[in-house]
Amino acid sequence: MSKAATSFKLKNALTELDSLFQHIEQFGRSVELPKKQIFQINLALDELFTNIVSYGYTDSNSHWIVFRLSLVNDAVIIRIEDNGVPFDPVAAPTSGSAAPLENCKIGGLGLHIVKKMMDEIAYERRGDKNIITIKKQVRP
């Protein structure tokens, strides 16, 4: 059994995406993930982070969004914590392939990508925090 973990926090600004990618790449390389899986994790976390930054806050203050990535056995477990407005990405409608893409709701396209790229996604509202937990099987 192998286990590795990393934690970091980002401000609620889209300019933090570069930093998000750097953290994910660093983690991915340290646990020897293939490039393709690093790309998929990047994309899923980008979509969720972008949603939180774009729609999560009603004030103009700076907020922290906290990430924790770990490799447990053969899966990457990711936890994202923010103190924005309650938003459940699991229950939110996504744009399936049947619906015309142009009609899909804001954020729906991104969430559709997240659900396709990851194996499991769970949501919990705890106090004033949104907690999203994602699982991605990386070594079948």
Next chain:
Amino acid sequence: MELKVDVVPKAQGVYVVQPAGSLNSSTFAILDKEVDAILATSPNLLVLDLERLEYLSSAGLRVILKAREALKKKGGRLVFMNLQPQIRKVFDIVSALPSMQIFKSLEELDDYLDVMQKKVKSGAAPDA
């Protein structure tokens, strides 16, 4: 990672747009602006050459889908060139590709343009 967008006029009404780097929620506006400028000229064909595009998220996809719709309304077309595997995968996930045409190389595109020009010269309507 940054996004750099080159625009190469290829023929009358034909533009090749080459985004290089990362197309995401913090960079999509750069491509959006370039595409809008081209759309204002009512082009016949916009070629998205994605050879140097390393990353694409839904924010970037939305710019591309929006451009496709805008072109369609004016009787123009959007086609793709040089889709890298990881980029193609993003398109596949949202099932965005079937109705879009993809060229494997500049050669293929040139052939296509030749055929289109001949059709225009012979008075036949170009394929919509």
